[in-house]
Amino acid sequence: MCRSAAPWIGSIQKYHKKDVINIYPFSMQIGYYVVCWRIIVLGDMNKATTSASLTHSVYERIRADLLACRLLPGSKLRIQELCDALSVSPSAVREALSRLVSEGLVVAEPQRGFRASPISADDLRALTEVRVETESSCLRRAIELHDISWEEQLCAALHRLSRTSYCAPDDPNRLNDDWVNAHTAFHRALAAGCDNPWRLRMRELLYSQSERYRRLSVPLGHTGRDTHKEHVDIVEAALAGDVDRAVGLLASHLKMTARILLDAERTEPLHATTSSGGTRSKAVIAKA
Numbered sequence: 001m002c003r004s005a006a007p008w009i010g011s012i013q014k015y016h017k018k019d020v021i022n023i024y025p026f027s028m029q030i031g032y033y034v035v036c037w038r039i040i041v042l043g044d045m046n047k048a049t050t051s052a053s054l055t056h057s058v059y060e061r062i063r064a065d066l067l068a069c070r071l072l073p074g075s076k077l078r079i080q081e082l083c084d085a086l087s088v089s090p091s092a093v094r095e096a097l098s099r100l101v102s103e104g105l106v107v108a109e110p111q112r113g114f115r116a117s118p119i120s121a122d123d124l125r126a127l128t129e130v131r132v133e134t135e136s137s138c139l140r141r142a143i144e145l146h147d148i149s150w151e152e153q154l155c156a157a158l159h160r161l162s163r164t165s166y167c168a169p170d171d172p173n174r175l176n177d178d179w180v181n182a183h184t185a186f187h188r189a190l191a192a193g194c195d196n197p198w199r200l201r202m203r204e205l206l207y208s209q210s211e212r213y214r215r216l217s218v219p220l221g222h223t224g225r226d227t228h229k230e231h232v233d234i235v236e237a238a239l240a241g242d243v244d245r246a247v248g249l250l251a252s253h254l255k256m257t258a259r260i261l262l263d264a265e266r267t268e269p270l271h272a273t274t275s276s277g278g279t280r281s282k283a284v285i286a287k288a
Helices: 005-014 027-069 081-085 090-102 122-146 148-162 177-191 197-220 227-239 243-265 284-288
Strands: 106-109 113-116 169-175
Touching: 027 081, 027 090, 027 243, 081 090, 090 106, 113 243, 122 177, 122 197, 122 227, 148 177, 148 227, 169 177, 169 197, 177 197, 177 227, 197 243, 227 243
Parallel strands: none
Antiparallel strands: 106 113
């Protein structure tokens, strides 16, 4: 019998009495071992798949809470608290947090654990500058290569966004989660016609990073801003093939969110927040 099969046979035999197995011919024993080996291997594969699915689910839930600022920027992310809240093991939480570190949404501190990435006015300025450049280049390329499929996708995304309530039904200072999803799909559709996958990947990363700032700007944004008109104007210019106008409107649209927060920051600094009572703006205190 081949040596590679020996460990599997050993693990199987510890569950069965040798005198029972050995009453069968050798060929039947081999068949028996093969069946048991397949059960063991497939069982391990199923466990691995389940573990991977669980980790991904934990990652998605923590990521959503970070983007929505339910886990506050700068706050300590305690493994056990997350385990209790999500009803999962510490290993699943650590794997999820490690993945979020690579996305820049979580910071790993040696000997101190994990923390939600902090926010600051300087970071917002730098992020907005790079995002405007990246989103603009994606939209410019999409318009240059425009086709019916891209136009249909863009119109459908705008229609869905326009038909979705902006604010949460129970709180006018908090975004409706359905609107957030529709808004994400809309901006993805604007860039979808770009044929450069690296630009698209960078756009997704920057969009995620800016999402926290946009969420924080909502309580401050009751200044007559008409986001629906901004979206419609961008789409109309894009469909008309007016590249410069479409890109200019998109840049203004993206800069407006940063401007709202930076204007508020002049009277009260945009602080990183902590779950243990750190400083934070009044608007964020009420609705983070």
